[in-house]
Amino acid sequence: MKQIKIYALAGLAIVGLTIGSCTKFLEEKPQSFLNSDNFYQTEAQALSAVNACYLKLYNIYRGDLMMATEYTSDLSYLTNGGVDQSFGMSPSNPGVGDGIWTSAYNGIMVCNATIAGIQHSASIAEEKKPALIGEAAIMRALYYYILTCMFGDVPYYTSDASASFDALMEVAQMGRMSAVVIRDSLIADLHKWAPVMPQTKSSSIADNRIGAPLAYMLIGKMALWNKKWDVCIDAMQKLKDIYGALSQYALTDTWFRNRNKAESIFEVQYSGTIKISNVATQMTPARASGAVYDGVTITQLGTTTTTFTAATPTDYLMSLYNDTDPRKNTTLAYTYEGVWFNRPKSNNFTGKPWPGPKFWCPNMSLQQDNNNQKVFRFADALLMLAEAANEMNDPATAMDAINQVKARANTGFVLAAYPGKDAFREELKKERARELFGEYGRKWDLVRWGDFYTRVSATAAAEVDAIQTNLRPYHEYYPVPQTEVDRSGGILTNDAYNQ
Numbered sequence: 154m155k156q157i158k159i160y161a162l163a164g165l166a167i168v169g170l171t172i173g174s175c176t177k178f179l180e181e182k183p184q185s186f187l188n189s190d191n192f193y194q195t196e197a198q199a200l201s202a203v204n205a206c207y208l209k210l211y212n213i214y215r216g217d218l219m220m221a222t223e224y225t226s227d228l229s230y231l232t233n234g235g236v237d238q239s240f241g242m243s244p245s246n247p248g249v250g251d252g253i254w255t256s257a258y259n260g261i262m263v264c265n266a267t268i269a270g271i272q273h274s275a276s277i278a279e280e281k282k283p284a285l286i287g288e289a290a291i292m293r294a295l296y297y298y299i300l301t302c303m304f305g306d307v308p309y310y311t312s313d314a315s316a317s318f319d320a321l322m323e324v325a326q327m328g329r330m331s332a333v334v335i336r337d338s339l340i341a342d343l344h345k346w347a348p349v350m351p352q353t354k355s356s357s358i359a360d361n362r363i364g365a366p367l368a369y370m371l372i373g374k375m376a377l378w379n380k381k382w383d384v385c386i387d388a389m390q391k392l393k394d395i396y397g398a399l400s401q402y403a404l405t406d407t408w409f410r411n412r413n414k415a416e417s418i419f420e421v422q423y424s425g426t427i428k429i430s431n432v433a434t435q436m437t438p439a440r441a442s443g444a445v446y447d448g449v450t451i452t453q454l455g456t457t458t459t460t461f462t463a464a465t466p467t468d469y470l471m472s473l474y475n476d477t478d479p480r481k482n483t484t485l486a487y488t489y490e491g492v493w494f495n496r497p498k499s500n501n502f503t504g505k506p507w508p509g510p511k512f513w514c515p516n517m518s519l520q521q522d523n524n525n526q527k528v529f530r531f532a533d534a535l536l537m538l539a540e541a542a543n544e545m546n547d548p549a550t551a552m553d554a555i556n557q558v559k560a561r562a563n564t565g566f567v568l569a570a571y572p573g574k575d576a577f578r579e580e581l582k583k584e585r586a587r588e589l590f591g592e593y594g595r596k597w598d599l600v601r602w603g604d605f606y607t608r609v610s611a612t613a614a615a616e617v618d619a620i621q622t623n624l625r626p627y628h629e630y631y632p633v634p635q636t637e638v639d640r641s642g643g644i645l646t647n648d649a650y651n652q
Contacts, residue, residue: 306332328644434520538554542554
C-alpha cells in the first residue's frame with residue numbers, strides 16, 4: 154500500500170550510474186538503508202544513502218518536465234494533441250503531473266531517511282556528518298522546489314517517515330500546506346547547510362556532486378517566489394563571489410551536449426547512464442532517413458536518432474531575437490551550415506524554425522539522449538539578481554547584472570541607461586526568454602510573475618486552437634492526481650479545478 158505515492162524503502166536498491174566521464178558515483182551493490190541501526194555504520198554507507206537522494210531526478214528532468222515547463226508557456230508548444238500540450242489536464246487525468254508528484258515525494262522520502270540515519274548514527278564521526286546531511290538537505294529542497302512550482306500548496310514533511318507505515322499514513326493526511334510557508338522553511342534550512350558545503354564552482358567539485366552553489370540558487374529561486382528580494386540578492390551575490398564575471402564562460406557551453414562546464418550550477422548527469430531523458434527527441438528536426446533531417450544532412454546527429462513531434466516556437470519567441478544575437482541560431486534552427494530546413498523555408502521562408510542545436514544530441518541511438526539536462530547556470534543567477542535588485546530600487550546592481558548577460562551575447566545589446574523600474578522588469582522577462590529557453594523554468598517564471606494566463610493566451614493560444622479552447626487561469630498549477638486525493642480521504646483537494 155502507499156500514500157501520496159511514497160513507497161517504503163524496504164524495496165529501494167541503490168543502483169549504479171555514472172557521473173562525469175568515467176567515475177562511479179554509485180556502486181552496483183543493492184543496499185537497504187530502511188533500518189538506520191543496521192545501515193549507517195560507516196561513512197561509505199552514509200555516502201551511498203546520500204547518492205540515492207539523486208536517483209529520482211532521472212524520472213523528473215526529462216521530456217515530461219520539459220513539457221510541463223517550456224512547451225506550455227508563451228515560448229513554445231507541441232501539436233501532437235496530448236493532455237498536457239492542450240491544457241486538458243484534470244485531477245482524474247493529470248498528465249505528466251502524476252509521475253512528477255510520485256517521483257518528487259519518493260525523492261523526499263529518501264532524503265528524509267538519509268538525513269535522519271546520518272544524524273542518529275553513533276558510528277560516523279561528527280565532523281563528517283554536516284557535509285553529508287547538507288547534501289541530502291539540498292536535494293530535499295530541490296524536490297520541494299519542483300513540487301511547489303508544479304502544484305502550489307503541497308504536503309510538507311521533513312521527518313523520517315520512511316520506517317513506519319503509520320508514519321506514511323500520517324503524511325498522507327497532512328493535506329496541502331502553504332507554498333509560501335514551505336519555501337520560507339526551506340530557505341532557513343538551506344541557510345543552515347550552505348556554509349558547510351564546498352564554496353566553489355559546481356564543475357570543480359569531485360564527481361560533479363552538489364555543493365553550496367545549488368543551495369544558494371535554490372534560496373534565490375524560492376526567495377523570488379516569496380518576493381523576498383533582499384534574500385535573493387544576498388544569495389546571488391554569494392554566487393557572484395564564486396563564479397566571477399560571466400564573460401569568461403563561452404556561450405557554446407550552454408549547449409546540453411557540453412557537460413559540466415564552468416558556468417554550470419546544477420546539471421542532471423545523463424552521460425553513461427541507462428536513463429533516457431528523451432528531450433532531444435522533441436528538440437531535433439524530423440529525421441526522414443539516414444542522416445537527413447528535414448531535408449538537410451547533419452552527419453553529427455547520425456543515422457539512428459529517433460525524432461518525435463518537435464516543439465514549435467511561438468511567434469513571440471521568434472520575435473525576441475535580433476539577427477545579430479548568436480543565441481538565435483543556437484535556440485532556433487532555420488538552417489544548418491547555410492542550408493535551409495524545409496519547414497522554415499516553406500511559405501516563402503515564413504515557416505517555423507526547429508529547436509536549435511543547443512538541444513540536439515549527436516549520434517543519439519534511438520531515444521537514448523545522453524546529454525546532461527541543464528537545470529541552473531550562472532547566467533540565470535545574474536538575471537535573478539537583476540530582477541531582485543530592480544524590485545529593491547537598486548538600478549546600478551540590476552543594470553550590471555543584466556548587462557553581463559546581454560554583453561556576452563553581443564556588446565551592442567547592453568542597456569545604456571536605466572529605463573525605469575517597470576520597463577526594466579519587462580526587458581528582464583524578455584531577456585530570460587532569450588537566454589534560458591528550454592532550461593526547465595519558463596512556465597514557472599510566468600506563474601510567479603502573475604503573467605501565465607494572459608501571456609499564454611496572447612501567444613501559444615493564438616496559434617493553437619486546442620490551447621485557446623481549453624486554457625484556464627487555474628492551469629498555472631497542475632492538479633493533485635485524483636488517486637492521491639482519494640487515498641487521503643479527501644484531505645488533499647483541487648479547489649481551483651472543481652470550480
